[in-house]
Amino acid sequence: YEEAEEQVKKAIGYYKEFYDFLAIPYMVIRRPDWDKFPGAVYTIAFDTVMPDGRSLQIGTVHHLGDNFAKTFDITYEGIDGEHYYVHQTCYGISERCIASLISIHGDDLGLVLPFEVAPIQxxxxxxxxxxxxxxxxxxxxxxxxxxxxxxxxxxxxxxxxxxxxxxxxxxxxxxxxxxxxxxxxxxxxxxxxxxxxxxxxxxxxxxxxxxxxxxxxxxRRRLREKAVGSVLSRLKFVNRLSELSEVVRDYVSLIYLCRNRECGDEIERHGGKLLGWLEEIPDFISVRKEGKCIVCGSNGSLAVSARSY
Ligand SMILES: [Zn+2]
Structure with a gap:
């Protein structure tokens, strides 16, 4: 289990390198337990904020535990000669990364591409x-x-x-x-x-x-700066539940939330989708990680709710 977790962390590192290279700002988010990849132990996703205020998932890493190994009977032989189920992970970055590249950097005149990735430089x-x-x-x-x-x-x-x-x-x-x-x-x-x-x-x-x-x-540095500006203009911290439904119409919302499903469901009744909890606070967000749950008031941490693509 631990070695698979190490792989998850490594993958997160690769994704960061990849999206930093593309100058795309991202949030690393742990999906709610009830919304993770079916069969996974947990799911970590990369989400970005589109210029229209909706979120776009641009990559995922899943820790599958030994759930699939049991289904498909995939085992290895330990030093003790016993057979054990393997622990697995799986990854995905799709053409959505191209969508984020086009929408986030582009302007009224067309495409804007970072120098290193442009087909014609x-x-x-x-x-x-x-x-x-x-x-x-x-x-x-x-x-x-x-x-x-x-x-x-x-x-x-x-x-x-x-x-x-x-x-x-x-x-x-x-x-x-x-x-x-x-x-x-x-x-x-x-x-x-x-x-x-x-x-x-x-x-x-x-x-x-x-x-x-x-x-x-x-x-690339200028593009990243401009993209961060665009993301920030569509990101809002909300500390009153009554304001959430209005904010989430035009913005990706940051809220403090505990891990209880009832509180998560309450958030989604206000119109957005609960993307999950920030694994780490990105450098462009200046809000503390820990705070009291916006619904029940118990200990929570920074979570993200948005209308998503
Ligand atoms: Zn709560």
């Missing part, structure tokens, strides 16, 4: 004028040589530059380089990040793999 757009094409294309080649380590597109198509910007912004390409005759003359590149959409010029000699990775890392 960089788009290079030459701004071509008659007579100066050759100079711009030559200079572009120099730039492409410097970004070979990345997934990039060189868009020298017929469209106007504005249409190209729009197209690649929609697809969420994190980094855009523009080169026109003026840039070629000055040996500069115009740089723009998908999330900020500000432009600035950099000398081509200052562009290298290390610098680009640093930009990507900075962008």
């Amino acid at each position: 960089i788009v290079v757009i030459p701004v071509l004028y008659k007579g100066k094409d050759q100079m711009v294309l030559e200079f572009s080649k120099e730039l492409l040589e410097k970004i070979r380590a990345f997934r990039f597109v060189f868009d020298a198509g017929e469209d106007r530059p504005g249409a190209k910007y729009y197209k690649w912004e929609l697809k969420g390409v994190p980094l855009r380089f523009e080169i026109g005759p003026r840039e070629a003359e000055r040996r500069e590149v115009v740089v723009s990040f998908r999330d900020e959409r500000k432009k600035f010029s950099v000398l081509i000699d200052e562009i290298n793999e290390y610098e680009i990775r640093r930009w990507g890392e900075e962008m």
Whole structure:
């Protein structure tokens, strides 16, 4: 049993690493006993908060104990020669992680993707004028040589530059380089990040793999900060039961709750679904873990109720 529990903890660590990498804020929540995976001893879930105030489950880890081993008669031989049932765990992260990535980072112009995971990381757009094409294309080649380590597109198509910007912004390409005759003359590149959409010029000699990775890392930090802001704007602490049904319509609600089923059922009568109790308090929540149950007043801890996807 203990070794399986160690695996559960390890899996939680992997999930954290994974979602930190995607800059998605999450809450690690122990599901209520009456709402765990059927047959499991307990279920730990990762939930995030969507921009519309509903929660989305983005991963689960189940400690199955020896319940399934008994059903399927899976045993091992101990040192003493006796047969014992194995303890099992199971895991799941599905395409819901893509849904959270799209909804949480995206904006009105389309996708916004962290640099490391974007299918196309960089788009290079030459701004071509008659007579100066050759100079711009030559200079572009120099730039492409410097970004070979990345997934990039060189868009020298017929469209106007504005249409190209729009197209690649929609697809969420994190980094855009523009080169026109003026840039070629000055040996500069115009740089723009998908999330900020500000432009600035950099000398081509200052562009290298290390610098680009640093930009990507900075962008991930900005995305995470923005995502935390979005989550916080849809997260509310409630300390009066009478306020819960109104709050839960638009927000994911934090409440103190004991582990009794009657109190859990009472919470769900107010419209939300009881996701469970926080295993740990995320760094973006500044509320104590322990508190008196909002229903019965006995000892409880921080729990989450929400309308969920
Ligand atoms: Zn209670």
